[in-house]
Amino acid sequence: MALEALRVNRLRSALTMFGVVIGVSAVVILVAIGTGAKEAIEGEIAGLGSNIILVVPGQVGLGAAPTQSRLDLNDVAYVRRVVGDPAKVTVAVNSGESVRVGRTEVFATITGTDEYMPNIFERPLRRGRYLSGTDVDTRRRVAVLGAEVGEKLFGDVDPIGRQVTIAGVRFRVIGLYESVGATFGVARDQEVHIPVTTAQRLIGLSRINGIAVGASGPDEIEPLRQRVVDGLSGRYPGERFSAVTQTQLLGTIGSVLGMLTGVLAAIAGISLLVGGVGVSNIMLVSVRERTREIGLRKALGARGRDVLGQFLIEAVLLTTIGGVIGILLGVGGSLLIQALSPVPAAITWWSIALAFGVSAGVGVFFGVAPARRAARLDPVIALRAE
Amino acid sequence: MIFEEAGVPAFEAVNLTRSYRLEGVSVDALRGVSLRIHHGESVAIVGPSGSGKSTLMHLLGCLDRPTSGTLRVDGADVSTLDDAGLAELRNKAIGFVFQSFHLLGRTSALDNVALPLVYRGVGRAERRERARRALEAVGLAHRLDHRPSQMSGGEQQRVAIARALVGDPKVVLADEPTGNLDSRNGQEVMGILADLNTARGVAVVLVTHEREVAEAARRQIHVRDGLIERDTVSGTGPR
Numbered sequence: 001m002a003l004e005a006l007r008v009n010r011l012r013s014a015l016t017m018f019g020v021v022i023g024v025s026a027v028v029i030l031v032a033i034g035t036g037a038k039e040a041i042e043g044e045i046a047g048l049g050s051n052i053i054l055v056v057p058g059q060v061g062l063g064a065a066p067t068q069s070r071l072d073l074n075d076v077a078y079v080r081r082v083v084g085d086p087a088k089v090t091v092a093v094n095s096g097e098s099v100r101v102g103r104t105e106v107f108a109t110i111t112g113t114d115e116y117m118p119n120i121f122e123r124p125l126r127r128g129r130y131l132s133g134t135d136v137d138t139r140r141r142v143a144v145l146g147a148e149v150g151e152k153l154f155g156d157v158d159p160i161g162r163q164v165t166i167a168g169v170r171f172r173v174i175g176l177y178e179s180v181g182a183t184f185g186v187a188r189d190q191e192v193h194i195p196v197t198t199a200q201r202l203i204g205l206s207r208i209n210g211i212a213v214g215a216s217g218p219d220e221i222e223p224l225r226q227r228v229v230d231g232l233s234g235r236y237p238g239e240r241f242s243a244v245t246q247t248q249l250l251g252t253i254g255s256v257l258g259m260l261t262g263v264l265a266a267i268a269g270i271s272l273l274v275g276g277v278g279v280s281n282i283m284l285v286s287v288r289e290r291t292r293e294i295g296l297r298k299a300l301g302a303r304g305r306d307v308l309g310q311f312l313i314e315a316v317l318l319t320t321i322g323g324v325i326g327i328l329l330g331v332g333g334s335l336l337i338q339a340l341s342p343v344p345a346a347i348t349w350w351s352i353a354l355a356f357g358v359s360a361g362v363g364v365f366f367g368v369a370p371a372r373r374a375a376r377l378d379p380v381i382a383l384r385a386e
Numbered sequence: 387m388i389f390e391e392a393g394v395p396a397f398e399a400v401n402l403t404r405s406y407r408l409e410g411v412s413v414d415a416l417r418g419v420s421l422r423i424h425h426g427e428s429v430a431i432v433g434p435s436g437s438g439k440s441t442l443m444h445l446l447g448c449l450d451r452p453t454s455g456t457l458r459v460d461g462a463d464v465s466t467l468d469d470a471g472l473a474e475l476r477n478k479a480i481g482f483v484f485q486s487f488h489l490l491g492r493t494s495a496l497d498n499v500a501l502p503l504v505y506r507g508v509g510r511a512e513r514r515e516r517a518r519r520a521l522e523a524v525g526l527a528h529r530l531d532h533r534p535s536q537m538s539g540g541e542q543q544r545v546a547i548a549r550a551l552v553g554d555p556k557v558v559l560a561d562e563p564t565g566n567l568d569s570r571n572g573q574e575v576m577g578i579l580a581d582l583n584t585a586r587g588v589a590v591v592l593v594t595h596e597r598e599v600a601e602a603a604r605r606q607i608h609v610r611d612g613l614i615e616r617d618t619v620s621g622t623g624p625r
């Protein structure tokens with residue numbers, strides 16, 4: 001019966017639905033983009049490796065000025081003792097340098113690290129081997145190339161055993177990493193790993209930039225972080241050290257992106273609201289136009305709540321049909337955006353369920369006023385109306 | 387006493403008044419009407435335009451409530467019923483026929499006729515079957531799926547009569563049922579209403595300002611200026 005009433009007024013029904021269609025498809029698309037971005041970044045963080053604690057001097061936070069590092073390899077040894085397992089601790093010294101093969105030159109991040117790096121970070125090799133303890137101890141001039149560096153310098157040629165010149169010093173290539181993409185804008189494929197001892201001499205620095213600790217499980221992260229920070233603070237009274245865990249990073253990023261998704265969803269929600277006001281208006285017009293029909297139905301025995309129900313069902317039907325169309329458009333739009341742009345889109349069931357629920361809710365909410373007006377019509381006045 | 391019939395009257399009105407308040411001005415459409423209409427009667431309410439006939443019919447049909455006075459339908463005082471109770475009473479006891487037919491425009495004859503049964507909670511199949519029989523009874527078996535716009539005025543009014551009949555009411559109230567029809571169609575509609583009264587024993591209360599139409603009923607209640615002027619029984623009409 002309600003469907004029939006909608007069919008009778010096709011154009012108007014379509015116009016009414018339009019607002020809801022736009023609103024719902026906007027919800028689905030924007031939530032898909034927000035969720036997609038969040039998943040992508042979370043994927044990057046997880047891709048680093050698992051249960052990592054990054055120890056850096058000073059305070060970590062948005063806008064915090066970078067602190068001059070006072071940590072050196074003795075501190076790394078100290079942290080190793082604190083942690084109890086040397087294999088769970090690694091180190092990084094970073095510097096941007098040019099890397100040259102013949103006439104080909106690329107700019108790369110030179111990272112001095114040690115043989116424990118692969119225990120903690122996820123850095124699969126495509127060829128060759130990782131840095132070894134001997135490489136570090138004897139300060140060998142050997143390098144493991146990031147995928148992009150290897151590609152640019154050697155193309156398809158196997159780089160293992162070949163020479164590269166880093167900051168004017170010749171190194172032998174012992175390994176080539178798989179491509180791992182970027183994390184937080186850090187292009188890890190543009191890194192070149194060399195022994196930390198070699199790096200310190202090359203750069204002319206006795207400091208290190210950071211220490212990474214790998215916990216053996218999620219439960220160990222927090223106590224381990226606490227031990228490392230307390231240990232270093234005890235060693236250098238009056239100085240601050242920060243240890244960031246992936247969980248913290250995920251939490252921060254997650255809340256920022258969650259907020260973003262929320263804002264997007266709110267914008268979409270507003271358009272849904274506007275659609276709802278449209279539904280309300282058009283239902284009111286419809287009630288006015290159908291006054292005689294309402295009067296007749298009442299004369300024939302329809303109670304107030306029958307009329308209320310009829311108009312509410314019409315409103316809900318209108319918005320849920322609009323909702324379904326909006327969901328289809330939203331899913332289609334998300335897939336299209338994903339296909340045509342680098343923006344990742346993740347369609348989530350909850351956003352679809354939410355959009356559907358909200359559109360039905362909009363129908364009820366905005367249908368109530370017109371439906372009540374219809375239900376309260378005096379049958380005699382309604383019948384006399386022309 | 388004119389009425390010797392025993393039992394509870396279909397309608398019993400005592401001193402009914404109905405005033406409308408329009409921008410502070412009070413219009414007394416009915417100024418104290420008392421009457422009894424028994425089951426199975428055939429009554430015409432006659433009077434000039436604006437005399438209060440429709441107002442009276444709306445009160446009898448429980449579409450409206452009196453400003454003062456008492457109305458009993460089938461013995462029940464309607465002032466004791468709430469709006470839902472009145473709706474149920476209309477649905478079960480009363481069939482309406484209006485001057486302007488009041489059919490749903492884009493709905494088939496069958497579904498129009500079945501409408502009162504929707505509000506009685508009758509299942510779809512039974513609704514359609516009963517609607518079909520009601521349409522057959524008014525000679526429209528061949529028009530089940532037609533929409534009002536595809537039918538003549540006379541046919542539309544017969545659909546409306548079928549709709550009034552479908553719920554087996556005790557009374558049919560018809561307000562100027564021939565007002566929008568030519569005389570041939572008007573006569574046909576009157577014939578159906580007369581049949582209804584004689585063959586089914588349904589009380590028919592007909593509102594009209596036309597003398598000839600009124601004379602088709604056995605009893606005429608003359609209304610003028612919101613009062614009953616005369617209440618007569620002519621021998622010619624059915625019971």
Ligand SMILES: Nc1ncnc2c1ncn2[C@@H]1O[C@H](COP(=O)(O)OP(=O)(O)O)[C@@H](O)[C@H]1O
Pocket residue numbers: 381406407408413414415433434435436437438439440441442
């Ligand atoms: N809803 C209303 N508001 C104000 N006045 C009304 C209303 N309905 C009817 N009236 C007035 O009540 C009087 C009786 O009307 P009505 O019962 O329709 O007469 P009839 O059916 O005999 O032509 C008329 O004067 C009419 O103007």
Ligand SMILES: [Mg+2]
Pocket residue numbers: 439440441
């Ligand atoms: Mg009238």
